[in-house]
Amino acid sequence: MLFSKYCEYLEELQNESGRLNMIETLNRMLSELELSDIKPAIYLSLGSFGPDYDKLVLGIKDKFLLTALSKLTGIPGSEIKSLYEKYGDVGDLAENLSTKIGVQTRVDDFFSDETVNRELSLSKVYESFSKLAKEGLSNNAKIEIIGDIDSNLSALEKKYYYRALVGKLRLGVKESTWIAALAKYNDEGDKEEIEYAYHMTSDIALVAETAISNGMEGVRALCHVHVGTPIHSMVAQRISSGEELRKWIQGEFAIENKYDGYRIQIHRTSNGIVTLWSRNQESYTNQFPDILEAVEKLFNKSVVLDGEVVAYDYENDKVQNFNILTQRSRKYGIEETVKQVPVRVFLFDILHIDGKDMIKHPYLTRREVLKKVIPENDIMVVSDIFRSSDPEDADLQLLNAKETNQEGIMIKDLSEEAIYEPGKRSFFWLKYKADYSNNLSDTFDLVIMGAKHGKGKRAGVFGTFLMGIYDRVQETYHTFCYLGSGFSEKDLEELTAELNDIRVEEKPADYDSVVVPDAWFFPHIILEVSAAEISDSPVHTVRDSDGKAYALRFPRYTGKRRTDKSVPDGVTTLDEVVEISKHFRIGSN
DNA sequence: GTTATACGGTCCC
């Protein structure tokens, strides 16, 4: 298929509303694709370049493309930047730049008369992305590659080419859309089976190719655990009160600690090859040689395990703060960091053992098998459960979790139906965190200091705000976090209009900020903000007397505009933050 | 020429 034809389909999707129409369009596209084009067509439509566990990473996002476009078109960077503020999308920007310089292009075409030969195929364009993913390319080399493709594209093609480069097609097409389309594509198509095959292989394009070349029989053959290939993890539905759990779980349930670490899936093939995988099917195999070694030592069967890895202080028997663990995600100096940041894996599930899938068994059965399989050792332990049938226990355990600085609790259905549901946000598992519950969460009254322009559906309004607290001693404002979650579209429109009236050219003298937003404002608007914890910050400027800086983790607008409070007295103070930071923390340091 | 810093990108939550 020609890239131009492919883009016409994308444009159609862009203009459609309603999932059913999109599915119909995707099916027309499918029927026209060569078999060899199916994978590129699907990966690209998702803004990706391969299955998650083995995809190309370009290292290109909007900021880079703005400088690239400036160099390619000769338009000054400042002008490109202000146009980007307007469009909020690099694809839309590239499309419109191209019509802007279209006159010159057409003159060139007139003399070269190669318009026909210039039509690029979908596969050709797709191949070009692998050139960009090569390591050690200079930025100029990348721009050259992009320019080579760009010069052969129409305005419409540019729109989707540039969107693909940043991995955001903004079409409303994701894996589940393709699953629905594939189910419709073939009369026998069973949506459940296609979805299941996808969750077991983590590769929607493989499932599509299989469905089209081998039919449902081929798809069914994919529906099992492939040891060595990551499976989509089951994740929990959230609840905000103990009694809410009765909506989903009728009988007995298990309460577990919710560990604040990385989700990890551990695979060992029958011939002893161990691989480790993240929640999003990225490899952890190189990151955790300590876990790798333990698995190699402890098992002699094929096995797939599910758990959470945390940084662990073995001396004091304490789970450490999440940010300590993140030091383990590195490419260099791994051996030293293994010693500096020891970890422990809390296992809570087993998906496969010795040639048999465990997925369809109830939780207690899976746990029994898991316990039997894990030998006594330090680094890999089976997480404890507390069995109960009383929702009040959930509230009690959550209180206890908050007291002991834990993230929250997990509640798991113990009925016979409660199987492992790969890839699902399942109601068999519920997560219950203090910051979901109104009476247990802390809030802050922060003042808007600055803002950045929104992108995509937030183009034209401010999309995120720089929020600050007030220091009564120094009489200065310090940045505490950016805030972009929790706003309705109306909120953003109103705030944008209001803020434009109090916008100032320069950063006010009493603002202490390292980060630089697109716009600065007089301190005036106060918003209520809630968060999960206070973390140490390398960029924000809320500092205690030791000079340690803080920021909010998972900040969101509660919807409460504090018009009842005024600046600066109504703004949360430095002293208050320092006080709250002592207990508003998950794990130990 | 070498080292330090800035900036953007990718991934975890």
Added chain:
DNA sequence: CTCCGACGCATTCGG
């Protein structure tokens, strides 16, 4: 990770 909004599907409401 959190949140909003659009959509699809099921159930209830009201003429």
Added chain:
DNA sequence: CCGAATGCGTCGGAGGGGACCGTATAAC
């Protein structure tokens, strides 16, 4: 009784902090 209204769950795409990595550039 049936179309309209409402409720609920799902999905996609906005947005957050932080550690690390790679490239470019400034400083030495």
